[in-house]
Structures are given as structure tokens and as C-alpha cells.
Amino acid sequence: MRTLIIFLLLFAVKMNASDFNRAEMLFKQEKYALAKPIFEKIVKSEPDNYKAIEYLGDIAGHYKDWNLALNYYEKLKNSNPKEANYHYKYGGALGMKAKEGSKIAALGLVGDVEKAFLNAVQLDAKHIDARWALIEFYLQVPGILGGSEKKAQKYSDELLAISPVDGYLARGYIQEYFSRYLKAEIEYKIAFEIGKSQTTFQKLYNLYTNKLKQTKKAEALKLAFDK
Numbered sequence: 001m002r003t004l005i006i007f008l009l010l011f012a013v014k015m016n017a018s019d020f021n022r023a024e025m026l027f028k029q030e031k032y033a034l035a036k037p038i039f040e041k042i043v044k045s046e047p048d049n050y051k052a053i054e055y056l057g058d059i060a061g062h063y064k065d066w067n068l069a070l071n072y073y074e075k076l077k078n079s080n081p082k083e084a085n086y087h088y089k090y091g092g093a094l095g096m097k098a099k100e101g102s103k104i105a106a107l108g109l110v111g112d113v114e115k116a117f118l119n120a121v122q123l124d125a126k127h128i129d130a131r132w133a134l135i136e137f138y139l140q141v142p143g144i145l146g147g148s149e150k151k152a153q154k155y156s157d158e159l160l161a162i163s164p165v166d167g168y169l170a171r172g173y174i175q176e177y178f179s180r181y182l183k184a185e186i187e188y189k190i191a192f193e194i195g196k197s198q199t200t201f202q203k204l205y206n207l208y209t210n211k212l213k214q215t216k217k218a219e220a221l222k223l224a225f226d227k
Contacts, residue, residue: 020052032059050076057089066097077116084124091116092133110145113137121155126162131155135170139177149174165195169203181211192221201225 023038057072120130141147160167172187208218
């Protein structure tokens with residue numbers, strides 16, 4: 001009897017692992033509607049399967065169901081308070097809820113959004129996305145609610161130490177945000193020279209095309225990148 005119980009338990013674990021792999025593959029193929037019920041089934045039988053819960057939060061975010069996403073991410077961060085990425089995702093969903101909701105409701109969420117991102121960077125000294133989120137937060141939020149270019153620059157400096165490409169892109173982004181396009185050009189050019197990536201190219205190319213209106217520079221950059 002005991003052997004039978006152990007066999008059944010192992011069989012159930014194997015089945016769940018197979019289901020998880022299938023759902024994960026569907027998620028990576030962006031077939032969210034097919035992946036969702038499989039992850040829900042897994043979580044129902046394994047309430048502490050945090051990876052499945054995280055995927056469900058990500059799927060809810062894809063469909064812009066921020067309240068549902070927050071339910072999943074809140075459970076994750078409360079169950080794993082030292083996991084930086086859960087705080088980051090919770091802050092991101094909360095920020096989107098604030099952005100897409102009423103201005104009055106948003107006022108009550110601003111502090112929690114900032115706190116979530118700050119928790120993430122305090123828990124992970126190399127969390128790039130959380131620092132980008134804080135830069136965006138401090139640029140978008142009015143000064144009376146804590147917005148500050150100086151604070152944004154602080155996290156661009158931290159990015160520079162972690163990932164030079166991200167650091168120079170962040171510096172360029174801040175300069176571009178305040179319409180200091182020539183200064184933004186300097187930062188983006190350095191990022192491009194370091195990274196030579198599609199992202200660094202696109203940032204500099206868009207600046208030449210849309211802001212500086214320098215088509216010759218844009219064409220020369222594209223030619224160099226294509227080569």
C-alpha cells in the first residue's frame with residue numbers, strides 16, 4: 001500500500017512537471033490563452049509553485065488585468081520577501097494600474113509604487129530593470145509627489161556602474177526627456193559605440209530623425225550599423 005502511494009505521488013509530480021514544461025513553452029510562444037489554464041491547474045494542486053504563479057501574473061499583465069496581476073505578485077512578494085524581482089513586478093503592475101486609472105486613485109498608489117521599486121534595488125544591487133523603473137518613476141511623477149531629475153540621475157549613475165550601455169542610455173534618456181537633445185546625442189553615441197546593438201542604434205537614430213531633424217546623420221548611422 002505504501003509503495004502504491006509513493007508511486008502515485010511520484011506520478012503526480014511527473015505529470016505536473018510535464019504540464020509545466022508545456023505551459024512554459026506556450027508562454028514563450030506568446031500563446032497566453034493556452035498557457036493560462038495549465039498554470040492555473042498546476043497552482044491549484046501546488047499552491048506554492050511560485051514560478052507558475054509568476055507566469056500567471058505575467059499573463060494577467062499582458063492582458064492589462066492589473067488587479068489580477070497584483071494579486072499574484074503580492075502573494076509572491078509576501079511569500080518571498082527577499083526576492084527582488086517580485087517586488088519589481090509588483091511595483092510595475094501597481095504603476096500601470098495608477099497610470100491607467102483615475103488621477104485621484106493614482107495619488108494613493110504613488111508611494112507604494114516607489115517603495116516596491118526601492119525594495120527591489122535594495123535587495124539586488126545589480127537589478128537593472130528596477131533602476132530603469134525608478135528613473136521613469138522620478139521623471140514622470142510631479143515634484144510635489146517625489147519626482148526629481150536628481151533622483152533619476154542617481155539611478156542612471158548606478159546603472160553605469162552595473163552596465164555601461166544601460167547607464168549611458170539612461171543618461172541620454174534623461175537628457176532627451178528634458179529636450180536637451182545635443183547632450184542626449186553625446187550619451188547615446190557612447191552607448192552605441194559600446195553596445196553596437198539594435199537598441200542603442202534605434203535610440204540614436206530616433207533622436208536624429210525625430211528630435212534633431214538631422215537626416216544625414218541618421219542615414220550615416222544606419223549605413224554604419226547595417227555594415
